[in-house]
Amino acid sequence: MNQEDLFKKLTAHCKEYGYVFQSSEIYDGLSAVYDYGQYGAELKNNIRKYWWDAMVLLHDEIVGIDSAIFMHPTVWKASGHVDAFNDPLIDNKDSKKRYRADVLIEEYIEKQQEKINKEVAKAARRFGDKFDEEMFRQTNKRVIDIAEKTGIIKKRFVDASENGNLEEIRQIIIDCDIADPVSGSRNWTDVRQFNLMFDTKLGSVSEDASKIYLRPETAQGIFINYMNVQKSGRMKLPFGIAQVGKAFRNEIVARQFIFRMREFEQMEMQYFVRPGEEGEWYEHWKEKRMRWHKALGFEESKYRYHDHDKLAHYAKAATDIEFLFPFGFKEVEGIHSRTDYDLSQHQKYCGRKLQYFDTELNKSYVPYIVETSIGLDRMFLAIIAASWEEEKIRKENGSEDERVVLRLPPSLAPVKLAIFPLVKKDGLPEISAKIRDDLRFDFSCQYEEKDSIGRRYRRQDAIGTPFCITVDHQTKDDDTVTIRHRDTMEQERVPVKALREIIGEKVSMKKMLQSL
Numbered sequence: 001m002n003q004e005d006l007f008k009k010l011t012a013h014c015k016e017y018g019y020v021f022q023s024s025e026i027y028d029g030l031s032a033v034y035d036y037g038q039y040g041a042e043l044k045n046n047i048r049k050y051w052w053d054a055m056v057l058l059h060d061e062i063v064g065i066d067s068a069i070f071m072h073p074t075v076w077k078a079s080g081h082v083d084a085f086n087d088p089l090i091d092n093k094d095s096k097k098r099y100r101a102d103v104l105i106e107e108y109i110e111k112q113q114e115k116i117n118k119e120v121a122k123a124a125r126r127f128g129d130k131f132d133e134e135m136f137r138q139t140n141k142r143v144i145d146i147a148e149k150t151g152i153i154k155k156r157f158v159d160a161s162e163n164g165n166l167e168e169i170r171q172i173i174i175d176c177d178i179a180d181p182v183s184g185s186r187n188w189t190d191v192r193q194f195n196l197m198f199d200t201k202l203g204s205v206s207e208d209a210s211k212i213y214l215r216p217e218t219a220q221g222i223f224i225n226y227m228n229v230q231k232s233g234r235m236k237l238p239f240g241i242a243q244v245g246k247a248f249r250n251e252i253v254a255r256q257f258i259f260r261m262r263e264f265e266q267m268e269m270q271y272f273v274r275p276g277e278e279g280e281w282y283e284h285w286k287e288k289r290m291r292w293h294k295a296l297g298f299e300e301s302k303y304r305y306h307d308h309d310k311l312a313h314y315a316k317a318a319t320d321i322e323f324l325f326p327f328g329f330k331e332v333e334g335i336h337s338r339t340d341y342d343l344s345q346h347q348k349y350c351g352r353k354l355q356y357f358d359t360e361l362n363k364s365y366v367p368y369i370v371e372t373s374i375g376l377d378r379m380f381l382a383i384i385a386a387s388w389e390e391e392k393i394r395k396e397n398g399s400e401d402e403r404v405v406l407r408l409p410p411s412l413a414p415v416k417l418a419i420f421p422l423v424k425k426d427g428l429p430e431i432s433a434k435i436r437d438d439l440r441f442d443f444s445c446q447y448e449e450k451d452s453i454g455r456r457y458r459r460q461d462a463i464g465t466p467f468c469i470t471v472d473h474q475t476k477d478d479d480t481v482t483i484r485h486r487d488t489m490e491q492e493r494v495p496v497k498a499l500r501e502i503i504g505e506k507v508s509m510k511k512m513l514q515s516l
Contacts, residue, residue, distance in 0.1 A: 007326040010388055011257050013404065017462050019043065019384070020258060032251060032262045039463060040380070042414030042444065044265075047379055048244055050412065050509055051267045054292055054516055055242045062240035062269065063233055067221025069246060070202065073212050078349035079220050079342065080313055081213075086193040088161075088169055089252055094185035098252055101169050101191045102310075105157050108176050110328065112150040119143050154309055161310045166191040196249040214248035219371065221245070222270045223342045227354055230272075237356060237367060238281065240271040244376070256327055258377045265376040272367040274358070275340065281370045282317055282337040288516070289333060289372050290321055295512045296409050298386040304329060314341035323382040332382050333374040340366040383412065387464065393489075406464030407487055411509040415465040416443040417499075420456050422472040424449050432471045435481070435496060442500060443507065461486055467503055 014020040018037035022029040036044055056064045076082050088101040119142055124131045137143055153176060160168035170191045179186050198214040215221065222241045229241055244267045251262050258264075273281045286305070293303055306329070308318040316339045320331040343366045347354040355364040387408045393401045410416070419436045421428035429449055436447045446465070448456050453470065460468050470482040475496070483502065484491045494502060 003326040007257070009390075010326065010385060013388060013406075013462070014040070014257075014384065032260070034258050034261060039414040043383070043408070043412060044376060044380055046412040046414070047376060047383065048267065050512065051292075051374065051376075052242065052244065053509065053513055055240070055269050058513060058516065059240065061235070061238065062242055062271075063229060063235070064242045064244075065222065065225055065229060066245065067218070067225060067243060069215050069248075070212055071215060071220065071224065073210065074349055075220050075224060075346075076197065076213050076216075078345040079223075080345070081197060081216060082195075084313055085197060085216060086195050087252070088166060088191045089194050090170065090173065090191045091189040092180040092183065092185055093187040093189060095180050095183035097180060097182050099180075101166075101173060102157075102161065104178050105153070105169070105172055105176070108178050109150055109154055109157075112146050112153075116143050116146050119146075158310045164193075166193065194250075194252055196251065198248050198250050216249050217247050217373075218243050218245045218266045218268050219270060219342070219373065222268065223346055223369075226270075226272065226343065230356065237358065238271060238273040238277070240269050242267075242269040244268075256325075258381050259325070259327075259330065261377060266373060267376050267379075268371065268373045270338075271370045271372075272356070273370060274361075275365060275368050278316065278337050278339065278368040278370055282335065285370055285372050286319060286335050289335060289374075291516055293321060293323075293333070295515045296383070296386075296412075302386060306331070312336070314338050323378075323386075325382065325385055330378075331375075332378045333372065336371040336373070338369040338371050340368050342369060343367065383408065403458055403461050405461040405486065408464035408466070409512070410466040410507045411512060413464045413466050413507070414444060415446045415460070415463055416507045417467040417469055417503055418446045418448055418456070418460045418465050419469045420447075420453060420471065421449050422453060422470055426473065427476065428471050428473070431475055432469075435469065435471065435499070439500060439503075443503060457484065457489075466506065469499065 011020075015022075015037075017039060019040035021035045021037055023033040023035045024030045052064065055062050076085075089098055090101040090104070091098050116137075119140065120133060120136060123136050123140070124133065137147075153172060156168065156172055159165070160172065167190075170188060173188060174186070177186065197216050199211050200214065202210050202212045222243055226241065229235065230239070244265065246263060247266050248263055251260055271281060271285065290303065290305070294300055302324040304322050306320040306322050308315070308320070311318055315336050317337040319335050321333040321335070322329040323332045343354045347366065353364075354366060356367050357364045384406070387406045389405050389407060391403050391405055393403055395401055417439070419432045419439075421432040432447060432449075436445045439445055446460075448459075450456075451459075457468055464486070466486045468484040468486070470484065472482065475481055479496050480493050481496055481499070482491050483494050483499070
């Protein structure tokens, strides 16, 4: 199955099984805005909890806040968003499609790297154990040519971006012969800047109402509360402030399902450190955040770091943790060394000191900041993509069957166990309901009695439920049930009284958190 078909199946699966719906679908939908269904909301809650506990529960020096979406408009002037929060957009004259010019160039550079990787892979197969990859990269003419040309393009792109040279960005697209992904046309317009912030009015009378913005990120809510948190919590450097919340960006080129939306959720932690120690903490959080991702148990090859060539105006260093989606490696989390830019800017605009008095050094200074910022919606999509599988099953009679299964980490699964009476009579539904009522205080449970037992198993596989409990006539005799494991489809007979312990151990977040 090609990756485009896989992605279509993923999006269809999310709708069919109550994970994600198009917003306002009965009115033909609203572009790049999505609603989370009954299982999607639960999965989001579980991802959110995993992140929050990893940040706040496990760190004495990190606390959480919940700042308002509406903030004083000067916040965004100080942060640079009013003047500099822009995307360079380019239109194709033939297809009438609009694209982010920087993304077109970044995807071109990524394709060149893929060409190099293919050459390396071919050589590795050809030479076997004798293959020296480093030597090959340094001596193979084709690899050297591609790398040199890509390096030149990358430098031109970084310079043009830093200088705001839109003509040069367009020229790079032309020089690289980048075509419209839809039509194949190379008939491009000029590149234009587009500010991404949504604005609205605050006030009871329209003539007197002031212009404010829907926040495009949650970080500024942390910065403007830094002094309140530090003083009220008697926090000593280094310390962090975490927040989960909605952000809004007027993405003109929104695409790839919930990967890029106009309304999305961020999980951010800002870590305040002494000037001069930011490099050490930057490396610390890079490694720590990658461990958090890998603790989910997916293939390690699906993750990689991508250091930024083009740095934001506030950044000293920046890297992305990228995940291999069906449409390629893309960012799910960013780690940034933000220097003292943010607090210094707010100090300048508000006219108040936002300095920290260091008792050990006996002096005051503006702390430096290391940021970790993860998109909850992107993380949701990454987990769904990594978990979804079409699996061939060989039956006892030798024929083949097929099932679709979501191999979600059990601790994140929206439903932890489903309880089935084998038949809808002989008191089995009543016993099943009693087991559900007993366990629902500990786990998210679901009771089902409709359809054959096989169909019920298949539905729970597709939902991602890690365990199914079947109550049959033997249960009435010895108080045991059959527990079926989603991933292996193995079944075992266990006492009803052991269910809480068996399932509790498997679905607890404790092991994942302990591995961090």
